[in-house]
Amino acid sequence: MSLAKQSRGIEASRELQLELVGYIVGESRPYRAEIVAFRPLMMGEYLYMEYYGYRVLAMVSSSITGSNVINNNLVDPRDIERLVKNIRVGEKIYYYRGTIKILGSINGDGDKLYIPPIPPPPGSEVYKAPKSILSSIFSPEKDMYIRIGTLLREPDVEVRVNINRVVSRHLGILAMTGMGKSNLVALLAKRIAEIGGTIIIFDYHGEYRFLKSRYLNVIKPKLDPWRLDLEEIARLLNIPRNATRQRMVLHECLESIGNTGNVSFFDGLKRCIQTRIGKYGISAQKVLDALIAYEGYLKRFLEEGIGDVIDKIVLGYINVVDLSEIHVHQADAIISHWLERLLEGRKIGVWSNGSKGIPTPIIVVIEEAHVFIPTDEDSATKRSASSIAREGRKFGIGLVVVSQRPRGLDPTILSQLGNLAILRIVHPEDQAYVAKYCEPITQDLLDELPGLNIGEAILLGEWVSIPTITKIDLVEEKVSGFDIDAVSIWRKSF
Incomplete structure (x- = not known):
């Protein structure tokens, strides 16, 4: 020097x-x-x-x-x-x-x-x-930084994070239930929308659909069945990946009926499957039984002619895909379809210089991620999320993974999260799992996790200059997701 x-x-x-x-x-x-x-x-x-x-x-x-x-x-x-x-x-x-x-x-x-x-x-x-x-x-005074709280030990000092790094390096929000994960998601969504950014939240518990914001766009989880591929239809019908003959039946019929407009999707599929019973026997019958059993339920979110899901996105808004009334297997298929279309839309947006597809970068949030990208089983969402984790940075699509059970998350995806917000975690297995697969965390920071209170988080990775213990701002506009006051409800009921 x-x-x-x-x-x-x-x-x-x-x-x-x-x-x-x-x-x-x-x-x-x-x-x-x-x-x-x-x-x-x-x-x-x-x-x-x-x-x-x-x-x-x-x-x-x-x-x-x-x-x-x-x-x-x-x-x-x-x-x-x-x-x-x-x-x-x-x-x-x-x-x-x-x-x-x-x-x-x-x-x-x-x-x-x-x-x-x-x-x-x-x-x-x-x-x-x-x-x-x-x-x-x-508290850098730069455009790419947004405020999310204050230093825990110095409440007069703002903590701002580099949101560009979330788009390029992804983010994991990990904690026990009730420690403030959804509040942090709501805060990030609010701040991103305020600067003209686009965020999409897959809301499995319906926590964000009531967010009080003029930037809120709630999307019903409706898909056009004609736009779904074999894997997505099989997932919706709960047909296992190893049920080869059942999938052959489904594949032949999806190819056969086509989107001609002359017949409805369900009617055409049922008629075709019936004609395959002689060839495939019990396998075709099982597919038909599943279709008949699920038809009424699937029609709640499969609607012909509804168009591409990415057309439902409002740029510059908090887009909430409400999955609260959908079973987990169907939700898995829906999230996977969205992720595939979002990645494809951003690729087209980049290649066309914004004239087609999705013209601007986006951030995607998967709530209850341990359910949809689990470590011990295959899922459609896990495959799609893996693609975004690998390719997203090149095309301006950031992945935010939110979980109360870190040890249940797929380690490959977890290891690709370049940024972390870790709130209170007490379970030793969760702590050990995070330490094993999350590069930014060290033992001295792990020792801090059990002592954190609600709304306090350790921020790590490229979105902060150094590891930071932060008191996260409370989002007053978030009116659901908090603990229920059972006693007050009981008293008012009688």
Whole structure:
């Protein structure tokens, strides 16, 4: 580093109002050090140091309060009682130690950090990180950043995320139920729509259809049966992938009836299948029985002539595909069809320079993702989501995976999520699974997960400059998805 640059850094630091917290002690490394402090250290608290010309941001990763007077050698509580009563007011009997994680050296860009090559020497002064520095890192004034909350330990500092990185690197929102996942989804949807972005939410529980927003577009899950392929029709009829002869019957009849307009889809399919009973026997009969059994139900969301699903999208809006009245297998087929058409629409949009297909980038949200992209079984959605996870960045389609059961998610897709928002997770298997397949997370961050409260999240990946513990903004416009007040309902009923 040049002397001129060092001098500018020192001059800048002198203008800061620095509060001394403590000193570096013992052996340190470029990415970790020990500190002895004047006061208790808060987990997740941001600290600031200057050494060898570097201006460095760090975060408290462990905190200890101890006493040389009241120590482990005392075995009788009466001895402790006498000590406490005889200690003079203001007498120091505690010490405060901790481990800090060095997040990086602050350069001229402010929001970009890099680990310094030299560790802090023992005796280095450690300060509370000034809000001006924190704001430059966590609140960049750039168009691609949107606000989603505040720093947990510094509520006056906004946290903004790079939404471009969500489109190009995808996002996982993981937590126990009731910890604020859907609130974060609603917040992201609101912020994206406010800047003219397009988001599509596959809403399995009907949580977002009542979102109070002038940008809301609720879409009924209706598909044109003539636009579905063999795999999609088989999925809707619950025909297993290994039922080869049943699928042969279905394939022949779909090819045979065609979309001529002379016969309805269901009538034409039933007549054709009946003619195949002599050739395929019980296999054809099973397909016919399934079609008759499901026909009434399928007609609720299969409608001839309804057109392409991507024509239902309103650009610049929160598009909610309401799946709340659909069974899981049918919902799987519907989501898969949408994903295939969205990816194809974006490809055409890119290749045609926006004159055809979907002209602008989009973000797709899959709620209850462990149901639709499971680790232990095949699904239509998993295959389609895998394509988006691989190809989406090239065509401007971002995938957001939301789950309360991370260990149930397909590991291939999970490992391709370049950004994470992890709210409270207590189950050890979920923690271990996230650590195994999510590259950005480390053990010290995993240790933080059980201690998070509702609405608090650890943000990781390329959409933030450094790992960030955030208090997520509450979306007042979201009127469903919260815990039910059963007692109030009971009282009003009688």
